[in-house]
Amino acid sequence: MSSFNSIVSLEEARRVAIFGGTHGNEMSGVTLVNLWVKNGAEIQRKGVETKPFITNPKAVEKCARYVDTDLNRAFTPENLSAPQGDNQPYEVQRAQEINGIFGPKGSPDAYDVIFDLHNTTSNMGCTLILESSKDHFNLQMMNYIKKAIAPSSCLVLLNEHPLLKYSTSRSIAKHPVGLEVGPQPQGVLRSNIFEAMRVILKHALDFIELFNEGMEFPSCTVEVFRVLERIDYPRDANGNIIAMVHPNLQDCDWEPLNPGDPMFQTFDGKTIRFQGSGTVYPTFINEAAYYEKQQAFVTTRRESLVASSIRKV
Amino acid sequence: MENATFSPVSRVAICGGTHGNEMTGMYVVREMQRQEADQTGSVSITTVISNPRAVEVCRRYTERDLNRCFTKALLSSPITDSTPYEVRRAQEINALLGPKESQEAVDLLCDLHNTTANMGMCLIFYSLDWLTLHIYKYIQSNMTSAPVRALLMSSPKSEAYSLESVGKHGFSIEVGPQPNGVLRADIFNMAKEAVDHTIEWLHKFNSGSTFEEGEVEAYTVVKSVDYPRDPTTNEITATIHPELQDNDFKLLQPGDPMFLSFSGETVKYEGEDLHPLFINECAYYEKKIAFHLAKKITVTLPSISVKKD
Numbered sequence: 001m002s003s004f005n006s007i008v009s010l011e012e013a014r015r016v017a018i019f020g021g022t023h024g025n026e027m028s029g030v031t032l033v034n035l036w037v038k039n040g041a042e043i044q045r046k047g048v049e050t051k052p053f054i055t056n057p058k059a060v061e062k063c064a065r066y067v068d069t070d071l072n073r074a075f076t077p078e079n080l081s082a083p084q085g086d087n088q089p090y091e092v093q094r095a096q097e098i099n100g101i102f103g104p105k106g107s108p109d110a111y112d113v114i115f116d117l118h119n120t121t122s123n124m125g126c127t128l129i130l131e132s133s134k135d136h137f138n139l140q141m142m143n144y145i146k147k148a149i150a151p152s153s154c155l156v157l158l159n160e161h162p163l164l165k166y167s168t169s170r171s172i173a174k175h176p177v178g179l180e181v182g183p184q185p186q187g188v189l190r191s192n193i194f195e196a197m198r199v200i201l202k203h204a205l206d207f208i209e210l211f212n213e214g215m216e217f218p219s220c221t222v223e224v225f226r227v228l229e230r231i232d233y234p235r236d237a238n239g240n241i242i243a244m245v246h247p248n249l250q251d252c253d254w255e256p257l258n259p260g261d262p263m264f265q266t267f268d269g270k271t272i273r274f275q276g277s278g279t280v281y282p283t284f285i286n287e288a289a290y291y292e293k294q295q296a297f298v299t300t301r302r303e304s305l306v307a308s309s310i311r312k313v
Numbered sequence: 314m315e316n317a318t319f320s321p322v323s324r325v326a327i328c329g330g331t332h333g334n335e336m337t338g339m340y341v342v343r344e345m346q347r348q349e350a351d352q353t354g355s356v357s358i359t360t361v362i363s364n365p366r367a368v369e370v371c372r373r374y375t376e377r378d379l380n381r382c383f384t385k386a387l388l389s390s391p392i393t394d395s396t397p398y399e400v401r402r403a404q405e406i407n408a409l410l411g412p413k414e415s416q417e418a419v420d421l422l423c424d425l426h427n428t429t430a431n432m433g434m435c436l437i438f439y440s441l442d443w444l445t446l447h448i449y450k451y452i453q454s455n456m457t458s459a460p461v462r463a464l465l466m467s468s469p470k471s472e473a474y475s476l477e478s479v480g481k482h483g484f485s486i487e488v489g490p491q492p493n494g495v496l497r498a499d500i501f502n503m504a505k506e507a508v509d510h511t512i513e514w515l516h517k518f519n520s521g522s523t524f525e526e527g528e529v530e531a532y533t534v535v536k537s538v539d540y541p542r543d544p545t546t547n548e549i550t551a552t553i554h555p556e557l558q559d560n561d562f563k564l565l566q567p568g569d570p571m572f573l574s575f576s577g578e579t580v581k582y583e584g585e586d587l588h589p590l591f592i593n594e595c596a597y598y599e600k601k602i603a604f605h606l607a608k609k610i611t612v613t614l615p616s617i618s619v620k621k622d
Contacts, residue, residue, distance in 0.1 A: 003408060031575070034548070035575055064372075117424070120493040121494075121495050183492070184492075185429040185490075185491075185492030185493060185495075185594040185595055186492060186494060186595070187429075187598065188429050188492075188593055188595045189382075189552045189593075190552065190553075190558060190575050190593065191550070191552045191553060191554060191555045191558060192555050192558070240343070241496075242499060244340075244496050244497070244498040245497075245498060246498060247498045247499050247502075250497060250498060265343040265498045267343075267347075267501070268342065268344070268506075269502075284327055286495055286496075286497065287491055288493065288494035289493045290496070291371075291386065291494065309613065
């Protein structure tokens with residue numbers, strides 16, 4: 001455990017990847033990566049090899065989230081170690097290929113940083129997704145980004161929940177960073193969302209360059225929202241949803257939800273209230289892709305994480 | 314203008330899921346089926362999920378856009394093994410709710426849609442029909458939750474391609490903005506309210522009320538504008554400008570920003586003053602439409618009442 005006085009020495013981040021199209025209908029990432037594949041000048045930084053990459057080209061072609069199975073859940077140890085073969089779902093094959101190029105996951109050869117670009121239909125604004133509360137490099141990067149874009153806001157979602165955490169495409173890197181910007185409908189490209197994502201990436205790459213040049217980043221506190229639980233829609237015996245996200249909750253990502261607050265509204269107008277034991281901060285409210293994953297929203301709690309001082313080795 | 318009379322509107326069809334990822338209509342229809350709302354007073358209601366296969370996979374369509382399959386030619390084309398699903402389905406629906414242009418067709422067909430564009434509540438009419446335009450006038454004066462607008466797509470009846478042309482009278486209810494695959498409560502409630510007002514109006518009409526003459530505003534599409542594209546790859550090179558995005562119906566004038574290229578240049582609008590709509594509708598990227606441009610017109614409606622025999 002590091003104290004405020006100790007500096008964590010980390011290796012330079014020399015190999016960085018930017019993934020777009022992990023979900024083929026989330027257009028900001030698809031568009032940005034295609035742009036940078038053609039002309040990568042904007043993403044070049046001294047001492048860093050930055051590779052833009054379309055992870056799920058078949059899904060991008062169809063403008064669908066996925067072809068056989070969600071690529072962003074496919075990087076499990078089972079899938080990655082399974083023998084390669086054409087009988088596997090497309091995304092499992094793809095996960096194995098990507099692991100070969102940017103991994104192997106968990107090995108010293110894995111890429112240092114992977115940014116995975118996503119959009120959501122939820123009103124989440126700019127969100128950075130963190131997979132470990134002990135990744136000081138990522139925490140410092142996120143702190144840097146938040147300060148750089150202020151007064152615009154960029155919140156950090158921490159998903160370290162043992163059951164709700166999933167095997168993302170970015171998880172093969174030593175430092176996985178999810179970028180989630182919304183609200184944007186699937187298949188649609190909105191200018192404000194596109195530009196916001198572009199700006200966040202610019203600052204993220206600036207941070208990496210500064211770190212690699214030897215800058216020391218002093219210890220700091222980063223506010224995060226830690227994922228608690230997934231809340232599904234009320235459903236009938238056949239699994240059909242019987243209520244919608246309540247108008248008072250719709251679009252209120254990151255705002256406090258208190259016990260007794262309206263949560264769902266039935267089709268004939270009745271209110272179903274939140275029955276939790278305390279205030280939570282909901283997010284991913286009414287994300288299109290999560291209807292099939294039995295999720296109307298996730299609850300989070302606010303936490304302050306301390307990032308140790310970091311400097312390159 | 315002379316009072317116009319029409320036969321009673323006793324058989325109504327409410328359709329949802331014509332595009333399988335436009336969730337509102339699907340759930341309005343399901344809720345009406347759950348409430349068993351098939352006969353209310355003088356009106357018998359048939360509810361239909363138009364494209365169940367597309368609904369199942371939450372896609373706009375499986376092979377072809379169902380809402381373009383109701384031309385006379387496609388409705389009478391022979392079915393073979395290679396006939397796309399939606400063409401077959403259109404013929405099934407025509408047998409159920411039509412046949413189109415026959416005496417057996419439902420009196421009124423109301424088709425529910427969503428758009429990713431910020432169009433609020435918009436009723437779409439494919440012909441100048443006093444009866445359905447009076448329904449619009451009624452909905453507009455009774456709905457306070459959002460502005461209600463009308464879009465008149467006048468094409469000759471012989472070329473009508475969409476589902477509501479199967480009914481003797483028909484119109485679409487288009488509500489947005491709502492992403493594909495998402496069900497928003499506010500949008501659902503608006504659409505349900507519009508359907509309820511429609512049925513209310515029909516009761517009044519059938520029971521002999523006269524609806525007074527008056528003027529309504531409507532929009533008629535003049536042309537469409539595509540995204541700027543790369544000449545070799547055909548990929549789009551710009552996106553709707555932030556100052557145009559979400560400003561459906563707001564007058565667009567020459568010099569106003571229209572697109573913002575990925576390299577940061579603003580493309581300005583040149584042309585006559587017109588009203589943009591369907592701005593950044595997801596389904597229109599493949600139809601090469603960034604937005605439509607429309608003229609605002611005033612339509613004078615005669616008074617109407619039911620034909621008494």
